Amino acid sequence: MNKSIQILVVDDSALVRQFMTEVIASQPDMTLLATAPDPIAAMAKMQKQWPDVILLDVEMPKMDGITFLKQIMAQHPTPVVICSSLTEKGTALTLEAFSAGAVAVFTKATLGVRQHLQSIANDLIRAIREASQAKTTTVRPPIKTAPVTMVTPIQTTHNLTRTTDRVVAIGTSTGGTIALENILTQLPQDVPGIVIVQHMPEKFTAAFAERLNGLCAIEVREAKNGDRVLQGCALIAPGGYHTQVVRNGAFYCTEVFDAPPVNRHKPSVDVLFRSVAKAVGRNALGMILTGMGDDGARGLLSMRQAGANTIAQDEASSVVFGMPKEAIKLGAAEQIFSLNQMPAMIAQFGRR
Known part of the structure; x- marks a missing residue:
């Protein structure tokens, strides 16, 4: 039999800790190692036995979850799933947690907590299983490679940015926030337009795009319905909605729409890739990055079959x-390429 996943729950809410206890107890492949109301108490329990996966709140007394996470990743890298409230502060802290090494996030409401947690129990179980299979490292800074050759900067004001005759479509999930940061921060401003699906809850994608926009030479923002896909711009599909690329005269545009999940995800990589295969064909580059499951595999095949x-x-x-x-x-x-080769692949595609 496979080894049971040993889980530590760190959350200052007794209600959340009780619910997590019930959910974990219902799964034959999971064992609750311990619960703790704050990181200080968690550290004492971890001295006795180290968990396989940590479920971690970000806003807690005595020590915040981000500080605790950084200590864990520096001393004993361990897969961490962040439990974050859907608040402006919680969203910002969660993005910081991704940069510090967290592998996944699920959200909890500030009101009607138990009902909300019950509605996402299956997502929580899947997140724990995904995290248990993730590779963690002591330090995960952006990968440094020889810089991609920069060109004369182009205007990033939307009405002055040049249109694109090529499209780069990227799909990713677990570990994707770090991977995307590594790629996008190394791109010059003359790269083709990029459309991205990163599996991430609603409200987090806008903050994620804003954070990347402050780090990158290219423009990065959350996609909206009718956005043109422009050179030097990356559009990130909003959480909770599907995004596809369509042809509109001489331009490529995004369609953002609500529909049932595909491969359990919304946005779905397959939805994006299939639309790019249809609308862009041989003028596209498809990239599938780190992530659990098979979302995007069939869509990428459609892209390859379209040239x-x-x-x-x-x-x-x-x-x-x-x-x-x-x-x-x-x-x-x-x-097949390693992550540190991806920026050069995108730049080379744009120069063809």
């Missing part, structure tokens, strides 16, 4: 090799 260039991230540089692995098994990936 697009298709790339999968390799196992060594993936936090979770699930999504790239499934794409490779289907024959959807024309080439």
Whole structure:
């Protein structure tokens, strides 16, 4: 039999700790190692036995979750799933947690907590299983490589930014926030327009895009319905909605719409990739990065069959090799590259 996943729950809410206890007890492959109301109490319990996965709140007394997370990742890297409230402060802290090494996030409401947690119990269980398979490292800074050649900066004001005749479509999930930061921060401003699906809850994608926009030479923002896909701009699909690319005369635009989840996800990578295969065809580059499950594998195959260039991230540089692995098994990936090669691949695609 497979080893049971040993879980530590750190949350200052007794209601949340009780609910997590019930959920974990209902799963035959999970064991609740301990619960703690704050990181100080958690540290004492971790001295006795170290968990496989930590469920961690971000806003707590005595020590905040981010400080605790950084200590964990520096001393004993461990998969951490963040439990964050849907608040402005909680969202900002959660994005900081991703940068510090958290592998996944799920949200909890500030009102009607038990009812909300019951509605996301299956997502929570899946997040724990995904986290248990994630690779963690002591330090996860952006990868430094030889800089991609920069060109004369172009205006980033929307009505002055040049249109794009090529489109880069990127899909990712667990570990994707770090991967995207590594890629996008190294791109020059003349790259083709980019459309991204990162599995992330509603409200977090806008803050994630805003954070990346402050780090990158290119413009990064959350996609809105009718946005043109422009050179030097990356559009991130909003959480809770699907995003696809359509042709509108001489331009490529995004359609953001509500529909049932695809492959359990909304936004879905498959939805994006299939639309790019149809609208852009051979003028597209598809990239599937780290993540659990198989979302995007069949869509990437559609892109390759339409003549697009298709790339999968390799196992060594993936936090979770699930999504790239499934794409490779289907024959959807024309080439396989490590994460630190991806920026050059995008820049090279734009110069062809």
